[in-house]
Amino acid sequence: MEVTLQVNGTRRTVDVDPRVSLLDLLRERLGLTGSKKGCDHGQCGACTVLIDGRRANACLALAVAQDGSDITTVEGLADGDRPHPLQAAFVEHDAFQCGYCTPGQLCSAAGMLAEGGPSAITDDLATDPALTAEEIRERMSGNLCRCGAYPNIVTAIVEVAR
Incomplete structure (x- = not known):
């Protein structure tokens, strides 16, 4: 099937098998290897990309279902x-x-950072809470780090959130 995507600001049209994941399309067909294949089950978050501005596990998203979507990978940040302010903060911290x-x-x-709104740990669901370290840890809980760099990841995000 033919799929047209806006990938990191560039319009790309490719023929794909309907069973191909967005992750495999990005890595194997478009050469964008920044997004990693970790678990290939949507459990680790190594493949997270932005689809129309919302974060998604690219290993679980079928490429054909993203026809017409705007995809941002780490290469497009x-x-x-x-560098994106988050990239600079990750290096700095x-x-x-x-x-x-x-x-x-x-x-x-x-x-x-673009989402806003309450999370599962927000006390007052009627307000947009401050992005404290605790809120950030909750909101980033779908992204695992086997090395345990979480404290520095949270510190970098807190800096950018300010």
Whole structure:
């Protein structure tokens, strides 16, 4: 099937098998290897991308279902040679060790910062809570880091959230 996507600001039209995941399309057909294949079951978040501005596990999204969507991968977060504020904060706060989860963490954090609204731990559901470290940990809970760099990841996101 023919699928047309806006990927990191560039319109891409490709023929894909209807069973191909968005992750496999990005990595194997479009050469965008930033998004990682971790568990391939939607449990680790290493493949997180933004689909129409909302974070999603690319390993669970069928490519054909994204026809006409705007996809942002970690490669598309930067503004030319200028890194995204989250990317700069991750470097500044040493928010990665092996780096395997970092692309998914960055895309998830970018989507989370744009989302707003209450989370599962928000006391007052009628308000948009401050993004405290506790709120950020809850909202980022779908992205795992086997190295345990969570404290620095949260610190980097808190800095950008301000």
